[in-house]
Amino acid sequence: MRSLRFLLSRRWILFALVVVMLTYAAWWLGGWQFRRLDDRKASNEIVRTNEHRQVTPVGEVLTPDGDPTDADEWRVVSASGTYDADSTVLVRYRTRDGAQGVDVVVPLVTADGTALLVDRGWLETDPSGADADVPAPPSGEVEVTGYVRANGTGDSTRVDDLSTRAISSDAIGPAIGRPVYGGFVELRSEDPEPATSLEAVELPELNNGPHFFYGLQWWFFGLLAVFGFFYLLVDEWRNGPASERPPVRRKDKAPRPKSRARLQADAARRQIEAEKAAKKAAQGRPVDQSARSAPPSTGSMAPDTNDAAGESRKAAARPNSSGSP
CATH class of the missing domain: 2.40.50 (OB fold (Dihydrolipoamide Acetyltransferase, E2P))
Known part of the structure; x- marks a missing residue:
């Protein structure tokens, strides 16, 4: 913790003067609203009595x-x-x-x-x-x-x-x-009454108006200014000026987990790619390596074969005993 000598700096002296002026203005405006409330009450009482x-x-x-x-x-x-x-x-x-x-x-x-x-x-x-x-x-x-x-x-x-x-x-x-x-x-x-009447006078509303709440609002603003001043004072007393503090490192954001629907869509896409690769391999066509590297699907595919094993269109040709195919 630091000493309170920083309060003698030009920055803090000006800050304190501004807070004092704001607090005084809020106090005066709040009092003015309460004086208006008293006048309103007195006026209402006169109207109630005289009418x-x-x-x-x-x-x-x-x-x-x-x-x-x-x-x-x-x-x-x-x-x-x-x-x-x-x-x-x-x-x-x-x-x-x-x-x-x-x-x-x-x-x-x-x-x-x-x-x-x-x-x-x-x-x-x-x-x-x-x-x-x-x-x-x-x-x-x-x-x-x-x-x-x-x-x-x-x-x-x-x-x-x-x-x-x-x-x-x-x-x-x-x-x-x-x-x-x-x-x-x-x-x-x-x-006597006239042939055509005008709209009669409107009597004043005998309520207290918004002056009470306006007065409280101004006084709240004054207290808020005082609270803010002491909050910043304690913060600098404990941690020093904001310009002298080390920068705060932001934590790397963890990747957002995929939703269940997204995971299911990815699994279905990989399965389709694996089935296509299997068909190409069975037909002797070149297979896309990216498809081979795809993880196997949870489903199974039976090879398309004829009844006789020798007539299988998808089995590789084996050499006979004479060494010729």
Whole structure:
């Protein structure tokens, strides 16, 4: 065994630094997944609580000059007013079950002139919303209930020609020229009902998602890096660097034994060759030496003879007493 002084070499110092960085990254990513799991659980608890709370008038939850809080998301509020169909905003590139479509947002103008943005549902159409045949909302006074949602953020909330990628009251209000409540609602019910309904909002799935297993996976990768480092350390401590070890000789492979079918085929071939050689010898023709060298077969062949021994066509001619044949 060698001393551990090889750990001070440049190669091992760099190797150790790489392992430390990989382990830290795996630890941080695993922790991030577990933090996302905690956020998911908290969000699910809010949804479960709010969607079963008593329906509340919109003015008690939303205000024109503020966004809804996280604790207010998915609360059910009610409002009455008239739909401003001319100010309908289409939310582009919304998919459901692989189908392309748009969400239809229509302002509901309340008695004091403040509009509540109502996402009335999903319509299957061209994903850009161009030339979409949007069903008309109910006319006259309408009573609606809906789930409170927070505004979207970023460049996707920009409104162009009453079309956007994400709903934000901060962007839609100036685009339609009306004061609006902060946030928006996703429609749960409206009275009276429209002649043609849109597909209702999809409630969020209240599961924990894959974050727990992703977190364990990242931590496993970190442990694997540490295990690999110490495995290679012990291997070099015991056996020295791989470049200084004698080459490992490969053992010659033993010939593969022939199968039973192959052995039977070879025996049958040798028997046929031996029978052919015997026929040639009996007829006085030259015999192939390779056939003679073939091992005898297990079968037997009787010579073709006549009744009289002297008339045998396969017996060699013997000299008579006078010395002539």
